[in-house]
Amino acid sequence: MSNFFDEVNRTFDEAAKFTEYPQGLLDQIRCCNGVYRFDFPIRRADGTIEVIHAWRAEHSHHKMPVKGGIRYSPEVYEEEVMALAALMTYKCAIVDVPFGGAKGGIRIEPKDYTVDELERITRRYTHELVKKGFIGPGIDVPAPDYGTGEREMAWIADTYQALVPGHLDAMGCVTGKPVTQGGVRGRREATGRGLFFALREACAHPDLMAPLGLATGLDGKRVIVQGLGNVGYHAAKFCREGGAVLVAIAEREGAIVSAKGLHEDEVFQHRKTTGSILDFPGAANLRDTAAALELECDVLLPAALEGVFTAENAPRIQAKIILEGANGPTTPEADPIFRQKGILVIPDIYCNAGGVTVSYFEWLKNLSHVRYGRMSKRHEQANELQMLRAIESATGKRFTDAERAELARGPDEVDLVNSGLEETMITAFHALLETKRSHPGIPDLRIAAFVNAIHKVARSYMELGIFP
Numbered sequence: 510m511s512n513f514f515d516e517v518n519r520t521f522d523e524a525a526k527f528t529e530y531p532q533g534l535l536d537q538i539r540c541c542n543g544v545y546r547f548d549f550p551i552r553r554a555d556g557t558i559e560v561i562h563a564w565r566a567e568h569s570h571h572k573m574p575v576k577g578g579i580r581y582s583p584e585v586y587e588e589e590v591m592a593l594a595a596l597m598t599y600k601c602a603i604v605d606v607p608f609g610g611a612k613g614g615i616r617i618e619p620k621d622y623t624v625d626e627l628e629r630i631t632r633r634y635t636h637e638l639v640k641k642g643f644i645g646p647g648i649d650v651p652a653p654d655y656g657t658g659e660r661e662m663a664w665i666a667d668t669y670q671a672l673v674p675g676h677l678d679a680m681g682c683v684t685g686k687p688v689t690q691g692g693v694r695g696r697r698e699a700t701g702r703g704l705f706f707a708l709r710e711a712c713a714h715p716d717l718m719a720p721l722g723l724a725t726g727l728d729g730k731r732v733i734v735q736g737l738g739n740v741g742y743h744a745a746k747f748c749r750e751g752g753a754v755l756v757a758i759a760e761r762e763g764a765i766v767s768a769k770g771l772h773e774d775e776v777f778q779h780r781k782t783t784g785s786i787l788d789f790p791g792a793a794n795l796r797d798t799a800a801a802l803e804l805e806c807d808v809l810l811p812a813a814l815e816g817v818f819t820a821e822n823a824p825r826i827q828a829k830i831i832l833e834g835a836n837g838p839t840t841p842e843a844d845p846i847f848r849q850k851g852i853l854v855i856p857d858i859y860c861n862a863g864g865v866t867v868s869y870f871e872w873l874k875n876l877s878h879v880r881y882g883r884m885s886k887r888h889e890q891a892n893e894l895q896m897l898r899a900i901e902s903a904t905g906k907r908f909t910d911a912e913r914a915e916l917a918r919g920p921d922e923v924d925l926v927n928s929g930l931e932e933t934m935i936t937a938f939h940a941l942l943e944t945k946r947s948h949p950g951i952p953d954l955r956i957a958a959f960v961n962a963i964h965k966v967a968r969s970y971m972e973l974g975i976f977p
């Protein structure tokens with residue numbers, strides 16, 4: 510049976526046919542440069558000792574540091590971490606984030622551990638990475654992934670600083686930190702916001718929408734979201750605010766369906782109080798959560814784990830667009846089925862890259878030791894006010910105080926972060942379309958995305974002089 514890493518490499522090989530690099534260079538891009546697998550003990554709350562299994566994979570050192578999240582899940586295995594690290598390499602290349610790809614994993618079900626135990630596990634994991642040189646602002650920079658968040662990142666930063674004292678750039682050893690601990694505003698929402706920008710761009714193209722029988726724009730598009738974690742929640746929120754209708758939300762325990770539309774935050778609060786999304790007022794329950802993916806909709810947004818779409822269920826998918834919030838939700842067997850059905854797949858390595866893009870901004874902030882906008886906000890505001898005064902004296906019009914406040918407002922950190930993210934997602938999308946347009950043989954946007962990534966990584970190896 511093929512594993513996730515083999516699957517990523519199969520897609521890579523398919524894309525590599527559209528390039529002309531020597532096989533040795535392609536082999537170097539494709540392989541996983543390093544994997545550190547380690548076990549360590551922790552003392553549980555009841556006094557027993559348990560051995561924890563953990564990994565950190567560094568897929569490509571063509572740019573340093575390497576970057577990628579850490580996943581806490583009972584399902585974690587070595588080739589999965591390698592595959593996710595590989596996807597990080599391609600993802601960073603596609604959105605011009607100057608990092609190689611990495612990923613970490615700890616094989617635990619976080620829900621089965623107390624907060625104290627999770628802290629001990631996270632700190633010990635960090636300790637092991639420091640010992641082996643698998644973490645550092647110029648080496649390898651983790652971030653949140655499935656099962657981890659700001660809290661874990663704060664523990665990692667604190668442990669790193671304790672073990673490597675006196676380093677000015679130490680805070681850049683991990684991203685996705687709380688804003689009070691060196692994080693950047695907008696990182697929490699970034700992957701979801703990036704997904705929204707990706708969908709908005711795709712929906713703005715009449716050439717992409719017409720074959721699907723869809724009008725342009727997001728308005729009224731029916732969306733099904735799988736997974737109400739950080740990525741799914743924010744993607745759902747921005748899509749709904751952009752005019753889409755959330756017709757179903759699927760979670761582990763089942764799915765809820767409402768043609769009228771759901772509000773992600775009400776569903777989230779309901780799940781928090783009752784422990785389940787089921788029995789949400791006004792919505793129908795669907796206990797078979799996998800069946801929710803097969804309902805009719807315009808946009809299907811998987812935002813949980815890999816391997817969701819297979820040769821078995823792909824023929825029954827009725828969505829017109831698949832927006833891959835998760836990493837690797839579509840297996841290589843499902844891709845040709847989606848192509849044949851005419852489904853537009855917006856691939857993970859492009860559309861969920863908003864997270865790592867804003868991680869890059871956080872890392873830059875940590876290295877520069879200054880909040881975005883601190884130097885320029887008032888200066889820009891003063892320029893804008895001057896412009897308004899010039900307009901007033903030229904036209905005789907008087908702006909109201911409210912208009913003045915709205916029109917002359919220097920950007921805050923979050924404005925700059927979101928602007929950088931929007932620019933990144935739009936530019937990368939047009940690059941994918943351009944690659945697909947200029948190579949008629951390229952069958953879909955995923956292969957176009959891989960081709961773009963291969964070109965960028967190959968070029969960087971060639972610039973290093975390692976390959977001619």
Ligand code: GLU
Pocket residue numbers: 576577578579650651652653654655684836861862864865866868
């Ligand atoms: N875990 C996220 C991803 O898969 C973010 C990685 C990062 O910010 O470094 O893209």
